Amino acid sequence: MGSYIRFDWAMKRLLRDKANFKVLEGLLTTLLNEKITIKNLLESESNQEEEYDKYNRVDLLAENSKGNLILIEVQNNNEYAYFQRMLFGTSKLVTEYINRGEGYDKVRKIYSINIVYFTLGHGKDIVYHGKTVFKGIHLNDILELSPFQRQTFKVDEVSQLYPEYYILKVNDFNKVAKTPLEEWIYYLNTGEIPEGAKAPGLEEVKEKLKIDSMNKAEKEAYYRHLDN
Template identity: 80%
Template sequence: MVGNYIRFDWAMKRLLRNKANFGVLEGFLTTLLKEKITIQKLLESESNQEDEFDKYNRVDMLAENSHGELLLIEVQNNSEYAYFQRMLFGASKLVTEYINRGEGYDNVRKVYSINIVYFSLGHGKDVVYHGRTEFRGIHEGDLLELTPFQRQTFNVDHVSQLYLEYYILKVNDFNRVAKSPLEEWMYYLNTGDIPDSATAPGLGQAREQLKLTRMSKEELDAYYRHLDNIVILRDNIRTERAEGLAEGLAKGREEGLAEGREEGLAEGREEGLAKGRTEERIENARKMKMRGLDDSMISDITGLTIEEISKI
């Protein structure tokens, strides 16, 4: 878990907020968004506890690029089942916070929500996911596009470019050889190390600015405590999952046995009732036969076959 470089979440807390280190963050965003990103300034974001013992281990950063777009970068170490909804809430809140009352809707800011998660989020085979809004016809299946005037006015080509965009990087799921710039970044996020062969934008600056050897003894002590907390957090999550699975299996077995017993009792009761009804029909048929009724009439009354009646 301990590489030669400072982990990205710790760097966001301590180093990347310094304008001199913006190059690392700009390189990461450029690699992810596939366009040149220049950070104009950092903005106020939801406060994050500075205590290295913070069990939630969450850090966020809000930046504005040279186009006036908002970039919300969040690192989350602990599992959160409603994280998808929180992504929506956080990004939507930015839309309303960064527009002045009375301004026209054409001033709504573009928001990118970038989520670096160190836990299992959802179910999927990939490690990087991108979400955006598109409108498709329910009858024709066509994509709703902007008019030429809207393209010129908003300086975008597609409706989706006006809406929130989400990126999810599932760091713990990355277990392959890095073959692209984005995978080189995923490798660093996962291991805290940067191979000498890595050439992705920003990683060159990271090699110089995020070396562990640049940290003071006090900073290193705090950093290692942070890593210890993450290990404890992940162990707790694994333990809770294992306990939950064991409890679920035990409960399932007990419920299965109870259900089996209930089904057995029900089946036994049904078999007993069926047997009793058959014996009652035979006894009634015997009495009818003694009174001289013919077998055909007895069969009609009791439901027994002629063959069954002849054996009585």
């Protein structure tokens, strides 16, 4: 049992508060390897809590300062069709966040961050990154953007226009955390923060997500959630 509040509970109750955005920004900055600033959280059809999902999953939709959409999802129970569900989630956002009659240049960039507490697929790593690349069948070259497209869309590669997926298989992590991303995964897995952790956001976890700082009713609800 960790000293800090589990991330899925924090996402439900605490990280939706602007004062705590630094925690989410720290995770995203560490994972995406660029400074992420959250402008606000959005309500989406796909992130409304359904009754049967109450303990199993939680998700949160953020918009960063560049106008990108970032869907963070925590899934506790085994779901064999989870890959398709990730696709469904991003597809829904693509269509939800464009107004009728707007040009395709207004399609938003989406990051889908999936923190899974079950064994998803078959692989040796703990973090996987998926993006869309168009490869020549005969010459094996990568299809690039034209200079005009680069300038207009302010990106360098075609893949940057498409949804990108990150999967963090946190249960599979069982070694000493050496990198900032491993420090985060250690916390996601154990509810503890490794000694001397330097990853952005973890300092804020220490300050704001202490189990001891919850009142009695909150603690009871939290432990009920853990039991479930």
